[in-house]
Amino acid sequence: xxxxxxxxxxxxxxxLPALFVRYGLxxxxxxxxxxxxxxxxxxxxxxxxxxxxxxxxxLGISEIEVxxxxxxxxxxxxxxxxxxxxxxxxxGGEFIACVPNRxxxxxxxxxxxxxxxxxxxx
Amino acid sequence: MRGVxxxxxxxxxxxxxxxxxxxxxxxxxxxxxxxxxxALPSPLPGVKPGLANVVTIVVLCRYGWxxxxxxxxxxxxxxxxxxxxxxxxxxxxxxxxxxxxxxVLGPAAWVARWxxxxxxxxxxxxxxxxxxxxxGQFWVAYALFVPHEGLFHLLPILxxxxxxFGVASGAVADVVIKRLEAASV
Amino acid sequence: MRCDALAFVCIALFGLCACxxxxxxxxxxxxxxxxxxxxxxxxxxxxxxxxxxxASAQSDLKFMHGNFDPxxxxxxxxxxxxxxxxxxxxxxxxxxxxxxxxTELSRRSGGLFNPAIGNLIRLWGFQTDxxxxxxxxxxxxxxxxxxxxxxxxxxxxxxxxEIESHNPAVILDFGGIAQGYAADVLIEGFxxxxxxxxxxxISGDVRVLGSxxxxxxxxxxxNPRGAxxxxxxxxxxxxxxxxxxxxxxxxxxxxxxxxxxxxxxxxLPTQGAASATVIDAExxxxxxxxxxxxxxxxxxxxxxxxxxxxxxxMLVDAAGRVxxxxxxxxxxxxxxxxxxxVVLSESL
Numbered sequence: 001x002x003x004x005x006x007x008x009x010x011x012x013x014x015x016l017p018a019l020f021v022r023y024g025l026x027x028x029x030x031x032x033x034x035x036x037x038x039x040x041x042x043x044x045x046x047x048x049x050x051x052x053x054x055x056x057x058x059l060g061i062s063e064i065e066v067x068x069x070x071x072x073x074x075x076x077x078x079x080x081x082x083x084x085x086x087x088x089x090x091x092g093g094e095f096i097a098c099v100p101n102r103x104x105x106x107x108x109x110x111x112x113x114x115x116x117x118x119x120x121x122x
Numbered sequence: 123m124r125g126v127x128x129x130x131x132x133x134x135x136x137x138x139x140x141x142x143x144x145x146x147x148x149x150x151x152x153x154x155x156x157x158x159x160x161a162l163p164s165p166l167p168g169v170k171p172g173l174a175n176v177v178t179i180v181v182l183c184r185y186g187w188x189x190x191x192x193x194x195x196x197x198x199x200x201x202x203x204x205x206x207x208x209x210x211x212x213x214x215x216x217x218x219x220x221x222x223x224x225x226v227l228g229p230a231a232w233v234a235r236w237x238x239x240x241x242x243x244x245x246x247x248x249x250x251x252x253x254x255x256x257x258g259q260f261w262v263a264y265a266l267f268v269p270h271e272g273l274f275h276l277l278p279i280l281x282x283x284x285x286x287f288g289v290a291s292g293a294v295a296d297v298v299i300k301r302l303e304a305a306s307v
Numbered sequence: 308m309r310c311d312a313l314a315f316v317c318i319a320l321f322g323l324c325a326c327x328x329x330x331x332x333x334x335x336x337x338x339x340x341x342x343x344x345x346x347x348x349x350x351x352x353x354x355x356x357x358x359x360x361x362a363s364a365q366s367d368l369k370f371m372h373g374n375f376d377p378x379x380x381x382x383x384x385x386x387x388x389x390x391x392x393x394x395x396x397x398x399x400x401x402x403x404x405x406x407x408x409x410t411e412l413s414r415r416s417g418g419l420f421n422p423a424i425g426n427l428i429r430l431w432g433f434q435t436d437x438x439x440x441x442x443x444x445x446x447x448x449x450x451x452x453x454x455x456x457x458x459x460x461x462x463x464x465x466x467x468x469e470i471e472s473h474n475p476a477v478i479l480d481f482g483g484i485a486q487g488y489a490a491d492v493l494i495e496g497f498x499x500x501x502x503x504x505x506x507x508x509i510s511g512d513v514r515v516l517g518s519x520x521x522x523x524x525x526x527x528x529x530n531p532r533g534a535x536x537x538x539x540x541x542x543x544x545x546x547x548x549x550x551x552x553x554x555x556x557x558x559x560x561x562x563x564x565x566x567x568x569x570x571x572x573x574x575l576p577t578q579g580a581a582s583a584t585v586i587d588a589e590x591x592x593x594x595x596x597x598x599x600x601x602x603x604x605x606x607x608x609x610x611x612x613x614x615x616x617x618x619x620x621m622l623v624d625a626a627g628r629v630x631x632x633x634x635x636x637x638x639x640x641x642x643x644x645x646x647x648x649v650v651l652s653e654s655l
Contacts, residue, residue, distance in 0.1 A: 004233065004242030008249050012285050019278040039338035079441075082554060087534020094527065094536060097344050104344070106337075117539065118348060118519055121548045121584070122511035122529035122555070265521065 032108045033071045033089075035064060047071060047090075047107070057101030064105060071105050073098060093117030145189055149196035152177040156201040171287050172252055178223070179248045179295035184302065187224075187231045194220045211267055215259045222258025223251040244299060248292025252284040333519070336361050340368055343486070343510040349497070350504035350519055360500040364493045364507070371492065374401045375485045377425055377478065378434045387425065387479055390463075390472035398470040405481055405488055406463065406470070408591055412484070413460040415615045416599035421571040423458040425478025430574075433556060433567040434480070442560025450574035483568075487549050487594025490514035494545075494590075511555075514547035514590040527642065531582035532627045536642045540586070547590035551597040552582035568601045579604030579624060585612075586619035586635065596620070605630060609652045618655055623647075 035042045035055055042055055045066060052074070053064045060077030070090040073083040076098050083098035092109020093116050109115035156174045174197055182190040198220045202213040230250055234241035242250065260277060334357035337346035347364060349357035374382040382399035389396050398406070409422045428434050430445045430453055456476030464471045481488075486509045493507045494514050504517030506524060515524045523543030530537035531552045540548060553576070557566035566576045583600035587593040596617045603611040605624050612620050612632075621631040621639065628648045631639065632655040641647065 001245060002241060002243040004240050005246035005249075007240065008242050008246035009289075012249060012253065012281075016278060016282060016285070019281060023274045023277050036337070080557065085534070085554075086529075089535065091536075093525075099339070099344055102339055104337075116525065117527040117536065118524045119346060119506045119508045119513050119515075120511070120527045120529060120536065121508075121513045121540075121550050122552065 034106050034108055036104045038102045055103050057103040059101045062098055062101050062103040077101055091116040095120060145192045148177060148181055148193045152193055152197040153200050156197050157204060160205055172291055175248060175251055175291045176295045178251060179244050179292060180298050182227055182231060182247060183244060183299050187228055191224050194224060215262060218262040219255035219259040223255040226250050226254035244295040245289055245292030248295055249285060249288035252288030253281060256280055256284040340365060346508040348506040349502055352502055360497055360502055364496055367493060367496060368489055371489050374399060375481050377480045383479060390477045391475045393475055395469050395471040397468055400468060409484055410460040412595040416611060417614065418459065418571060419602040419611060420483060420595045420599040421459065422479055422481050422483060423460050423477045424571050425480040426453050426476055427569055427574055428480050431569065441558055444560060444565050454574045483598035484591060484595045486510050486512045487590035490547060490590040512549045512590055512594055515542045516545050518543040528584060530643065531623050538639045538641045540638055546588055547593050548584060548586045549590055549593035549597045550582050550584040551601045568598065570602050577601050577604060580622045581625050582623045584621040585617055612655055
């Protein structure tokens with residue numbers, strides 16, 4: 001081993017952790033969702049843990065369920081119930097909104113893989 | 123004009139030098155290893171031990187960058203022709219990997235000449251080549267074949283594996299070079 | 308000098324790594340602006356510049372909303388009340404381009420896209436967003452009375468900046484075109500601000516510019532029947548995709564569903580199509596055309612699309628069957644399993 005060898009190995013040893021931080025591990029997409037009320041973020045929740053969130057909007061409480069890496073509205077105080085009808089969202093970039101209650105959820109793609117959808121046309 | 127082969131004028135005469143012969147022999151060796159390695163099962167897609175890398179490093183250390191470039195280029199070309207992958211994605215990836223490895227080994231060999239105290243030995247050169255090979259392949263794979271950014275999640279793992287294989291084949295190259303030096307003394 | 312050489316090796320190696328595209332220059336901002344869900348995505352410029360451009364777009368949107376809203380005091384509401392009085396008056400200049408566009412598109416659609424039917428929309432109660440309308444639906448006699456007034460875009464006569472309506476029943480409601488128009492205006496603003504990669508999504512009307520780095524933008528199209536995303540579409544040109552759907556606003560009375568897209572011929576909610584999607588360079592055109600195709604329905608969509616000059620369209624019926632032209636079928640990637648039944652038309 002020469003001094004040059006140590007230099008090369010040292011640089012690789014420095015670069016690898018940086019790369020892991022930058023790009024993460026494979027398969028880590030769509031693991032979090034962001035719940036927004038109005039124009040501000042209410043919570044950012046992991047999709048790995050099953051849980052029901054009760055989120056206060058302008059009309060009342062929206063009930064949002066997380067189960068098996070997916071998220072959906074289970075109950076809404078709005079009349080149209082379009083949010084509940086929208087069903088589960090799971091891929092990065094997917095989102096469901098309850099416009100009357102001003103509550104929305106969006107699935108966040110992680111790392112450089114980013115969102116599967118850049119925007120949703122509806 | 124050492125390699126001139128006196129033949130009747132009716133024949134086409136190929137003027138070959140000793141360097142040409144050496145390149146041909148070494149390339150034949152590298153191609154053999156390349157083909158043998160392609161028969162090995164791959165633990166992860168895109169991951170190979172890179173045993174042909176040993177030949178490249180040995181050639182680089184003993185005969186210089188130009189010879190190494192020839193041997194490596196011939197290996198990729200002839201190897202793909204023999205395996206039937208010529209001009210296929212495998213070939214393009216292999217070629218871009220080899221090209222990047224040589225691109226990085228050039229300045230590294232140059233360091234060995236002008237700053238011997240900082241010159242990387244076979245292990246350092248092998249790791250540099252392995253990483254450059256992987257990054258080059260990866261970049262071409264992303265640009266041409268799988269333009270999905272999810273691919274980048276794989277990069278750290280692939281580079282970790284190629285670091286390990288780079289050190290291993292560098293160590294093998296080191297042993298081979300020492301034996302060759304002992305034999306030629 | 309020795310260190311320089313080593314540094315060169317490092318730069319050569321890490322330069323290759325650094326060339327890889329990241330998504331660190333992606334700027335996203337979403338929220339509610341004037342009752343609509345709005346989302347801005349900007350790629351390829353630094354965050355401060357993206358933020359400034361989006362802030363300016365937000366204020367443009369606020370301005371347009373104030374001008375184009377027929378049901379709250381503002382430019383359009385004032386014009387609507389002056390139409391009823393008759394006579395010539397000076398139009399609000401910010402509304403004139405939208406009137407010109409609407410008049411032309413209404414003509415090309417054979418009146419299926421008709422923004423002059425504000426009276427009908429008000430009769431059904433769809434002029435309010437919040438709270439949503441409640442039944443019962445208007446009686447046939449009421450509907451017939453409103454239809455008999457026959458308000459049309461061609462009733463308007465524009466001379467310079469002056470405007471006059473030959474029909475006092477004209478009430479403009481640009482619900483079928485204003486969001487697309489706003490998306491176009493905001494994208495033009497982005498271009499002027501030196502932004503070459505962006506998405507503007509106003510209540511689901513999407514206009515894209517450029518691409519997401521090395522890969523095109525991927526837009527999901529909502530499933531009008533059932534949950535989630537029906538199909539995705541890759542877009543890397545200056546292009547837009549707009550969908551009109553019966554699921555966007557509706558009410559249920561006595562077990563029957565009444566949605567907000569009204570057929571100007573019958574005065575009733577449109578029948579047959581659950582959603583109509585149009586892809587076009589211009590979101591203004593796509594928005595109006597999607598509305599017209601909803602009205603045309605499954606039976607007549609192809610003829611209307613052809614007459615309007617629509618180049619790419621997709622309709623979904625109540626049973627989830629998909630109708631589209633071959634060029635659209637080539638670009639659409641279904642995200643549901645199993646994929647829906649597809650009925651291909653002639654090419655547009």
